[in-house]
Amino acid sequence: MSATDMTVALPLPDTFLSALEEAEREQPEACMVLRAVRSVSGEILDFEWLWANPAASRALGREPTFLRGRRLSEVSPADGLAGRLDVLRQVVASGQPRADNFAEGDVLLQSTAVPLRDGVLVRLRDVTSAQRMEEGLRDTLDWVRDVLESMPDAFFTVDTEWRLTYVNRNAAALTGRTQETLFRRVLWEACPELAGTPLERSLREVAAEESYRLFELRTGRDRWHEVHAWSSGRNISAYARDITDKKRVQAERDALLAREHSGRLEAEALAQRRTHELMAARERLVQSEKLAMAGQLAAGVGHEINNPLSYVAGNLQFAVEQLTPLCRRAGAGPAFQAALDEALEALREAREGAERIRVIVRDLQTFARADELRLTPVDVHAALEFGVSMAMTHLRSRAQVERSFGNVPHALAHEARLGQVFLHLLINAAHAIPAGDFASHRVTLTTRREGAWVLAEVSDTGQGMTPEVLQRAFEPFFTTRPVGEGSGLGLSICLGLVRSMHGELTATSIPGMGSTFQVRLPVAEAVAHPRLPAVREAEGPQRKRVLVVDDEPQLTSVLRRILGRQHDVVVAHSGREALALLEQDDDFDRVFCDLMMADLTGMDVHAELARRQPEVLSRFVFMTGGSFTERARAFLQGVPLPRIEKPFEPGLLHALVDASPPRTGGARRQTTTP
Template sequence: MSAIDTFVPLPLADALLVALEEAEREHPEACMLLRAVRSDSGAIIDFEWLWANPAAARALGHGPEFLRGRRLGEVSAPEGLAGRMEVLRQVVESGRSRADNFAEGEAWLQSTAVRLRDGVLVRLRDVTSAQRMEEGLRDTLDWVRDVLESMPDAFFTVDTDWRITYVNRNAAALTGHTQETLFRRVLWEACPEMCGTPMERALREVATEEGYRLFELRTGKDRWHEVHTWSSGRNISTYARDVTDKKRVQAERDALLAREHSGRLEAEALAQRRTHELMAARERLVQSEKLAMAGQLAAGVGHEINNPLSYVAGNLQFAVEQLTPLARRANAGAAVQAALGEALEALREAREGAERIRVIVRDLQTFARADELRLSPVDVHSAVEFGISMAMTHLRSRARVERSFGQVPHALAHEARLGQVFLHLLINAAHAIPVGDFERHRVTLTTRREGAWVLVEVSDTGLGMTPEVLQRAFEPFFTTRPVGEGTGLGLSICLGLVRSMHGELTATSIPGMGSTFQVRLPVSEAATHPGVPAVRVAEGPQRKRVLVVDDEPQLTSVLKRMLGRQHDVVVAHSGREALALLEQDDAFDRVFCDLMMADLTGMDVHAELSRRRSEVLSRFVFMTGGSFTERARTFLQAVPLPRIEKPFEPGLLLALVDASPPRPGAVVRLPAREGA
């Protein structure tokens, strides 16, 4: 007997089947009824479709009538519904329903099988989208886990019971435990070292407020982490980034700031002190601007005075030299000699006045060069004399000035700044002496050497200072003078200037007996100043050719008078005229060229000759009025040619001409040897 013959057919009019077909026909979920096909021994060997609603037929890719009477293996692939044969057999034999998922073609179906007589009622639901979403979510979770595990920072999450729901390997490494031993444990039990720390406080605040916290946490002796913790649903997430390098850089920066500010990093936050410091800085700025303006004014005035002063002094010298032989002639009458003598005396007095003007202008220019920072060998006696000459108006009515100079070497300093220091100290000494007792008071300047230092002391017999005043004497804006008569910056500025020259300024004082300020400066190894090189005067007269280039006609005239008696002098009144002349005739033994001219400057002339006739430049001497632009200052430092400052000394001009280097083709007369 065949397997089909063992099946007892259901009546066609079975009310249950009819009702099922009627109820499930329009249902969106797939529904089908399968009956068991048994062997002769009664074992289930297959299943056969009795009925399927349209949704089931669509899910299997066939029509309802096609499925009726067909077996599983004829319709479904082994990996599909046909592969669920064992599941369906267990449902029929055990009577218990089963649910599982399987793939049917490209779709994923969720199957629920219930025993119905000698068969099963199967419901199918398409879960392809849900399955794909679940797979995508699973892939996303795997990706997130990979990211969290590969990141160089620590990350962990806890639930509302403080149980660790996730911890990456870096976070586990910070605790000294493995990920497996930490997972699902209570945080405070797994890591008791967190209790009582800012970490615990931040986590509990986030759990209470469901907010966000950012803070830095020290996780080791020299290790720091920047911690972010926030509430995310039922979990609290914590992310910690290692900021040890950042903290190390900050510590190094703080240490550097501490050294730069003499170990004082903690600013005093009092409003009154801040206001005072702001006012002090403002006053210092005003004083600095005043000094800068005074320097610029001094430089400009000095330059403008030096040009006319040069030809005034030169013409006076020329007139004295011309009239002196006439006044000494024996054949001149007494009246003529008396008149010439009186005229010569007037000219000599005028020459002395011009010399005094020259010294004043030189001192002004020294003051104007105070902003140059280059240190060089300085004769401290010259700097002291500068201070005395500038402060004499304050000292003249108060005390005698006494000098006690020793044999001292040059100091490594800045001439203009050192002169300013002595000027301030002398004015300070004058203000310490009351007016009206000139004979009793004195200001003494003493110089001596002590080892590697040059010492200059400025002492006065004035009122002196109490220990409290002496202790604050060098503080900025501290003064004992009435309001409006002093800023309290003088000694503070002096201290800063001396220290900028690697020296030191100290003070001692006895109330009622006077004060002594001592300036200590390092000895300079070099003993001479850069400038005009030493010249050798040729033995015996030798007439030479000299070119004078200057845009001041009066100055060229006086130079021609001063040099013309012994040499042949040619004059050019502009840089362009000088270039044109040298292009045609360069047979000059010495060329005196002004540095600053309106047409072409001496620097422009030098640059042009460097390209065309460089051999002429060795005979150049530059003349300056003392006012240097930045370009001129750089030029004079870079070009190794001699320079002289106006007004000129006739002897220096003649010596420079006599010591001029030999020019090609010139005949040089050698001095006769003794005994020849």
């Protein structure tokens, strides 16, 4: 019979205590017998020791002989066994055993009290180490849980029935569920989407073989995890590490290797293509150098062409004027009349050809003067027409050119640069339109005035530009044309040219519907030019004296033919000859003087006359063939005298003579016309 089942009436016999001492002497647990100490009224006031085994003596730090007969409150502190007085009273009163824990100093004891007659049998077991181990284990579990919850990887465990025994927050997040909804549920029921996947097959292999598996799993459209799964006792554990970045790097590396492999295969073709491109670029550079040289030569060539062209056009005009009255005379035979008409028609066609040559030379000279920086009033419509004439070879097979010109004033600009801008914009519009559908496409030229600005727009019905392309349209070296077909500098150069004229170039575009480029230029302020006095018709035609100074005999000859029927024309074939003549006879109504001559230039003649005969200068008109030195440019800018370009129209010559200023010199002196 055990001690917890005894109920012995007190006083306990010595044989019982001897047997108890014999049985409990070697026990590691403390064992003692306490007898209730009552008051007169029977209330339990304390307990006293009847017996204690060696283990109890060691636990209480007292000898057995010292304990026997001692009261509980005399030996144990109030927070130790003595503090269990109420518990012991309840055991005696109820006759039921009680177990609880308490501290005796630094030792944690587990107490079991069994009732005896008017006393208790108390067993004490030291549970300090067990308690510390339990607390340590609990702290360890908390730490492990914190580690698993804070790790960036997903982790979960399942038991042999595939119930989730643990799942961290990252693993729950992968399933789109909470930890509470997953815990203690069968994995395949909680996450049915995992059934039949590589994850299920690998986990079942780990469970069957009690082994380890490492595999990659696609957990999203662009997301990958590296999964480690192993068997640990009766559980299966798995954690998944996000390797999306690693897979992306691998994919980029594989793509790079593939490109390198492809590049090696295409290296020879690429080298050949680059060789062709370099050859084409070299050819374009040669052409560019040729154009630059042509621009430098254009001024001189234009001057040389204009001089003979002047007397060719003048003589043709004179011949037409002379033959026209003859065609109207009666009495001539039919054959003679037909031949005369045909000759006159041939002369008119030759005159038209000469006019076309004049326009071509003028355009060449416009390009030749592109490096001049002086801004002057420019007719925007004339600049647009120049661009159309130069770009017509590109436009002819692609689009119709429509004009919507408003009544606009002259713009303050540079004639040559503005012509280059319009030329490039028109060529750019032509390239935006596919060839072969002329009737369906249009290039529209529009002009209007907005306040202090003159606006000119070039619109096309081409393919247009996307917002991304439009944003970079004026960026240097940006082009959408194939390699070798465009440098990407055209629009950026145009922007620079327009800004150099204090204007602005902008663009709008709609993909598939076309583009519009708008040039904004400041309005030219009214410039005071010397005005020629109007001819007084009431006075009737008046014969005047005219001096022509030019080193081209044919040119002076044609001027004499044109003006000689109405006026007296005197010719000087050099600047020195003109000065000598004017010194003897300055009684001329109008002096036409060439600006650039071999001996003395028109500028030298002007300088000499300004020194000795300044009153003659008001009657001067300078003739130019379009070739200007720096000195000539400065002279024309600083001298407010009329200027006419070769070849000139006969009507202009007559108008200048008729509008000549009144002479302020002496009496009119008659001279013989040479």
